[in-house]
Amino acid sequence: MATDSEVRRLADREQLTSTTIRYMVGNLEWSGPVFQAMTLFVSSVFDPYGGSGNTIVLFLAFAHLAFVPFYLRGYGPLARGGWWTIGYPVQALLINALLMAMSEPGTFGESILCVPGCNYSAPMWLFLAYYPWPWGRLVRWRRAAEAAALAGYFSYFLLLAYVNNGGLARAHVVSAAVSAMWLSVGFILGMAISKMCMAAAEKQIEVQQQNFAEFFDFLHSHVKSGIASIRADVADPPRVHEKLDELEVAVSNYRIELLLTREQVPLAALLSERIRTFSGVLRIASTPRVGPASVGRPIGVLVGRALGDLLSNSAKYGATAVDIACDLTRSRILIEVADDGPGLPEGVLDDESRSLNHLRGAARSLGGELTARPGADGTGTVMQLDVPLQSKRTSS
Secondary structure, three states: OOOHHHHHHHHHHHHHHHHHHHHHHHHHOOHHHHHHHHHHHHHHHHOOEOOOHHHHHHHHHHHHHHOHHHHHOOOOHHHHOHHHHHHHHHHHHHHHHHHHHHEOOOOOOOOOOOOOOHHHHHHHHHHHHHOOOOOHHHHHHHHHHHHHHHHHHHHHHHHHHHHHHOOOOHHHHHHHHHHHHHHHHHHHHHHHHHHHHHHHHHHHHHHHHHHHHHHHHHHHHHHHHHHHHHHHOOOOHHHHHHHHHHHHHHHHHHHHHHHOOOOEEEHHHHHHHHHHHOOOOOEEEEOOOOOOOEEEHHHHHHHHHHHHHHHHHHHHOOOOEEEEEEEEOOOEEEEEEEEOOOOOOOOHHHOOOOHHHHHHHHHHHOOOEEEEEEOOOOOOEEEEEEEEOOOOOOOO
């Protein structure tokens, strides 16, 4: 028997994964009535029902499909949770009883392959296997309870066969056993999904803890140490300003790293953070307005890197002011940085030891290009990055 610590650990794991599992159930539960409708449709064709039984079973199949839109919107019993979950097993038991009642007397369970509509409750067993266990410390008996419920369903099939046939023969027992085995297959698949959910949730928690540790280290190594340095130099205003600039750059760079972890990078925030880093070094004469536009992570990484390299080179080669422009269309993004410096050395883009050459290679790998030209009045330099938003990577 599990110890109290093991029980707590299992309960904690269930709690950690319950949100993920409920979300999955809410998105997958629609497949339950679809599967059940298919089971009823097959049963209406092949199973021997008396009178208008086959027509009624066919009607039930279409009725299940009518509920699919509600399940898709998250109105299924498992997605709702709580007492609604009882509706799933009650529905399965009632439908199986109804199929028995409509079967020709002496025919329920005569086939060793399956009793009529035996797979109807398979989705219930699949979802039950990985649905969050709701009763806290009783989690230690969960699998035992589920195994007992499966055995109880086997007994239920036997009871239905007994009622329909007025007794039990060996064929009825075999049919009920095979039917229970089919339900066990759904249950085993649910257990496999449960393991995957557990692993995915724990991996997500691990990543969150790692991100927390990295952020904690950043606060300690940059922010806290920066504040301590400022306090130490409080009597030296120039030194304080220098430390504040360093701290601002560190915070801005970290914010950029966080922005670039997203699948879709908000362009305005990325440009703003990168430009802010150079606001104390260069006079930013004009900045782009891009609104709520976002770009994919590879493009965001390139744009963030490009703007940093281009502004850094402007400052390196003697510029004092820059104009930054961004033109974003459905298919391309174009970044321009125009400075008032003396111009770039000739052939700098072809020099493999230069960062601009590496930047051009990164742009070309995404199907884009980096170019340089003199300013409109013949002074300064205009650097232009032109990259398609959707492109296949090419060799640089």
